[in-house]
Amino acid sequence: MESGWLLPDVNEPTAAEFWAGTxxxxxxxxxxxxxGQWRMPPRPMCPYCQxxxxxxxxxxxxxxxxxxxxxxxxxxxxFAAVAPxxxxxVELDEAPTIRYPGNLVTSADGxxxxxxxxxxxxxxxxxxxxARVDDVFLPRWVRA
Amino acid sequence: MAEVIKDKTAVVxxxxxxFGKGLPDTELxxxxxxxxxxxxDAGIAPSEVDGLASYTMEQNREVDVARSVGLxxxxxxxxxxxxxxxxxxxxGQAAMAVATGQCEVAVAWRARKRAAAASRPWAQARARxxxxxxxxxxxxxxxxxxxxxxxxxxYMYEFGATRDHLANVALAFRKHANMNPxxxxxxxxxxxxxxxxxxxxxxxxCLFDNCLETxxxxxxxxxxxxxxxxxxxxxxWIHAFAxxxxxxxxxxxNYFTDDPxxxxxxxxxxxxxxxADVGPDGVDVAQxxxxxxxxxxxxxxxxxxxxxxxxxxxxxAGAIEGPDGRLPVNTSGGGMSEAYxxxxxxxxxxxxxxxxxxxxxxxxxxxxxxxxxEGVPTSALIFTKDRP
Numbered sequence: 001m002e003s004g005w006l007l008p009d010v011n012e013p014t015a016a017e018f019w020a021g022t023x024x025x026x027x028x029x030x031x032x033x034x035x036g037q038w039r040m041p042p043r044p045m046c047p048y049c050q051x052x053x054x055x056x057x058x059x060x061x062x063x064x065x066x067x068x069x070x071x072x073x074x075x076x077x078x079f080a081a082v083a084p085x086x087x088x089x090v091e092l093d094e095a096p097t098i099r100y101p102g103n104l105v106t107s108a109d110g111x112x113x114x115x116x117x118x119x120x121x122x123x124x125x126x127x128x129x130x131a132r133v134d135d136v137f138l139p140r141w142v143r144a
Numbered sequence: 145m146a147e148v149i150k151d152k153t154a155v156v157x158x159x160x161x162x163f164g165k166g167l168p169d170t171e172l173x174x175x176x177x178x179x180x181x182x183x184x185d186a187g188i189a190p191s192e193v194d195g196l197a198s199y200t201m202e203q204n205r206e207v208d209v210a211r212s213v214g215l216x217x218x219x220x221x222x223x224x225x226x227x228x229x230x231x232x233x234x235x236g237q238a239a240m241a242v243a244t245g246q247c248e249v250a251v252a253w254r255a256r257k258r259a260a261a262a263s264r265p266w267a268q269a270r271a272r273x274x275x276x277x278x279x280x281x282x283x284x285x286x287x288x289x290x291x292x293x294x295x296x297x298x299y300m301y302e303f304g305a306t307r308d309h310l311a312n313v314a315l316a317f318r319k320h321a322n323m324n325p326x327x328x329x330x331x332x333x334x335x336x337x338x339x340x341x342x343x344x345x346x347x348x349x350c351l352f353d354n355c356l357e358t359x360x361x362x363x364x365x366x367x368x369x370x371x372x373x374x375x376x377x378x379x380x381w382i383h384a385f386a387x388x389x390x391x392x393x394x395x396x397x398n399y400f401t402d403d404p405x406x407x408x409x410x411x412x413x414x415x416x417x418x419x420a421d422v423g424p425d426g427v428d429v430a431q432x433x434x435x436x437x438x439x440x441x442x443x444x445x446x447x448x449x450x451x452x453x454x455x456x457x458x459x460x461a462g463a464i465e466g467p468d469g470r471l472p473v474n475t476s477g478g479g480m481s482e483a484y485x486x487x488x489x490x491x492x493x494x495x496x497x498x499x500x501x502x503x504x505x506x507x508x509x510x511x512x513x514x515x516x517x518e519g520v521p522t523s524a525l526i527f528t529k530d531r532p
Contacts, residue, residue, distance in 0.1 A: 006286065008278035009271075015278065040400055041279045047392065066399070067298035070347035071290050079284055084344070087284040089294060089399050099399050101283045112284060117347065122301045138282055 004078035007136045015042040017056045022137040027061040027128040029098055030054060040098045059098075061128035062144065063090040066099055070117045085113040090126055090141055105129070105140045112140070146384070146419035151531050152243040154372045154379030155235070157186025157365030158492045163328050163483035167257065167359040174361035175204045175255035176212045182363040183213075187376045188249055195220040195247030195366075197238040199230040199254055199486060209253075220247040224387075226395055228435055228517030229408065231487040232525040236385030238366045248368060254488040255361035280397045289354055289436060291396040292519055293346040296438040299405055300348065305441055305456030307348065311339040312459035313437040314352045314480060320466055321477025324503040328356050329481040353437040355479035362488040364495065369531070380498040380512070380527040384420035388412030389521040396519055408522040409446025409515065416524050417448065421532070422511050424448040429497045429506040430471055431490035431514040434478040439518040440464070444471075447515065447524070466504040475504040490514050491525070498529045 010019035021028035029038045032046035033053025045052055068088040073080045085103065092098040103112040104120060108129035125144035130137040159181025161167075161174050169177070183190055193215040196206050200223045210218055220241040224230035231254065238250035273281055285291055299305055318334040321327035334352065342351040372379040388411030392401045417423055424447060432443040441455025449471060450458045458464070466472030476482045476493040483489050494514035496502040515524040 006281040007272055008282055009274040012274040012278075041276060041394070067294050067301070069285070069290055069293040069297060070344065071284055071286070071293075072344045072346065076286065079286060084347070085284055087290065087294070097400070097402050101280050101285055101397070101399065103283055122298070133282075136282075 002134050004076070005133045006076070007134060010136055014044055018042060019136065021056065022130050022139055025130050027059045027100070027139055028056045029059050031057045038095055038098055040100070059092055060094055063092045063100070063126055065104070065120065065122050065124045065126060066091040067122060068104070068120050082111055082113045084117065086115060086117055086120060088120070088141065100139060103140045105131070105142060107142060108140065149240050149243040149382070149385065150419065151381050151383055151528070153239040153366050153368055154381045155364045155495050155527065156367055156372050156375040156377065156379050157182040157184070157188060158363070158495050159183070159185055160326070160362040160489070160492060161360050163326065163358050163360040163485070165258070165357065165359060171255045171257050172204050172208055172212065174257070174359070175209055175253055178255065178361035178363040179209065179213050179251050179253055182251065182365050185377065186365040188365060188367070190214040191216045192249045193251050194218055195238055195241050195250030197222050197224070197234045197250060197252040199223060199227070199234060200225040201227050201230070201486070202254060204255055215251075220250065224523070226517065226521040228433060228486045229520035229522040231491055231516040231523065232385065232514055233387050233516065233523035235364060235366060235491055236382070236387070236523060236525055239382045239385060242366055242368050248371060250366045251363055252366060253361065253363035254486050256485050257359045258357040276394060276397070285397065287346070288396060289349055290346045292436045292438065293349045294399065295404060295519065297348050299438060299442065302405065303453035303456065305438070307340070309441060309456035309459050310353055310437040311336055312464070313434070313440045314339050316459070316465045317434065317474045317478045317481040320475050320504045321481035324476050324482060327477040327482040328358060329477060349436060349438070352480075355435045355484040356481070358483040358485055360483050360485050362485055362492055364491060378499050378529065380495040381529070381531045382525060383528040384416050384526040385524070386412045386415035386419065387521070387523045388415070393521065395521060398519065405442065407442055407446060407518050408520065409443045409518050412515070412522050412524045413447045416526065420526050422526070427471065427511050427513045428509040429466070429475060429512050430473050431475070431478070431494045432473050433487045433490065433515050433517045433522070434474055434480050435484070435517060437480065440473065443515055443518050446518065447513070467506045472504070472506050475502050475506065487516050494525070494527050498527045
């Protein structure tokens with residue numbers, strides 16, 4: 001029984017390694033195999049040196065809330081069931097222009113609506129956890 | 145190269161259907177009606193049309209439109225991508241085609257029924273996501289309003305914009321709609337309390353920060369200076385045109401660049417003002433794309449009407465209200481209060497301001513700006529009343 005959640009195609013070649021990483025509990029970032037520059041979201045060519053060689057680096061998994069929203073209905077049924085919930089964008093501590101959309105939770109198994117939105121602030125430190133939804137592991141974030 | 149198109153073409157005809165929800169006519173019928181009305185307004189026979197331009201999201205194919213309306217042999221046709229960012233690009237590319245001799249009479253149009261399945265891609269999404277949306281939708285950032293709300297929260301944090309500034313936008317456009325009998329919200333007034341009490345859609349954005357959902361169609365006729373000399377209405381001269389797709393930009397979910405709040409408006413503005421004889425100070429009236437209220441302060445900044453971060457305070461004290469504000473914006477009510485047809489209604493209002501026929505007519509308009517979607521690869525046009 002699938003959840004009705006919107007999920008990535010984890011076999012799409014450009015980002016498959018990222019999703020393999022989340023399944024292992026690792027927050028990866030795509031890096032150029034030649035010049036080493038990080039890029040997010042993943043793409044087939046390095047925009048800095050035009051190499052198609054790719055490497056996947058493990059990040060600290062630590063960052064700060066860059067922005068957040070609180071969606072309310074009308075929404076797709078699986079999301080309406082937990083609305084209002086939070087969605088956040090996190091900037092990585094070691095590379096602030098590397099940003100990951102996610103959700104703020106209290107634990108990997110937590111719901112995305114369990115935190116009072118009034119307590120969420122831009123700049124709050126967070127670290128990544130990995131929540132299983134159907135057969136995919138999504139990065140989510142808990143306060144550090 | 146701007147001299148090749150500058151002041152060489154004009155919009156000489158405009159046409160629009162009624163706006164509403166659940167209109168009985170098909171999208172194809174609406175498109176044909178708007179085009180026929182625009183040609184009639186221009187005094188040009190359908191058989192003279194030899195150029196077509198619309199959006200990649202337009203569901204009506206050129207062949208079906210052309211053989212329904214009875215257009216002539218078409219020698220130029222094109223489409224522009226990225227939804228609401230396309231509108232001015234559609235008209236601008238038609239103008240380029242006329243100016244470079246690829247056609248003589250071009251029609252640009254947009255027809256849309258919001259109830260149509262293809263019109264709301266986010267609501268159709270069910271399969272596993274293999275493209276850029278896999279970095280937002282699995283995290284509940286699903287609808288366009290969610291995508292822009294994320295940028296809005298950051299904008300408010302970095303520059304101090306407030307909900308009162310966003311209310312200024314919503315209230316100004318509603319005031320303009322209340323003067324416009326064709327506007328969907330023509331008879332519905334709005335107070336600041338109405339705005340502040342409205343339900344949330346995606347915090348920090350409420351119901352009245354969103355555009356309408358509208359069925360309808362609009363079209364314009366673009367032709368050469370020679371052909372424009374023989375048309376019944378004053379031509380709206382196409383003085384300058386630009387598109388904008390910034391380096392590293394990601395459409396809608398532009399969260400990944402060094403400076404995500406420096407959006408496509410900035411890129412289009414560089415080319416637009418470089419190609420124009422006027423700058424922001426010379427603009428008499430502006431139609432700024434308003435799928436969501438925060439796009440107005442972002443566009444005011446991007447197109448250089450104020451300094452970076454001052455777009456919120458710019459809207460204070462009636463500055464964007466017509467007909468007498470410092471810079472009247474969206475004088476027909478815009479996407480938020482007239483109709484949301486991917487911004488094409490803004491283009492017709494920009495033409496009406498040059499003709500002197502707006503229901504919120506700004507006095508002595510010489511220069512009329514219109515922009516397309518901010519937050520997506522975009523475009524902009526400057527119409528002028530007089531040709532140098």
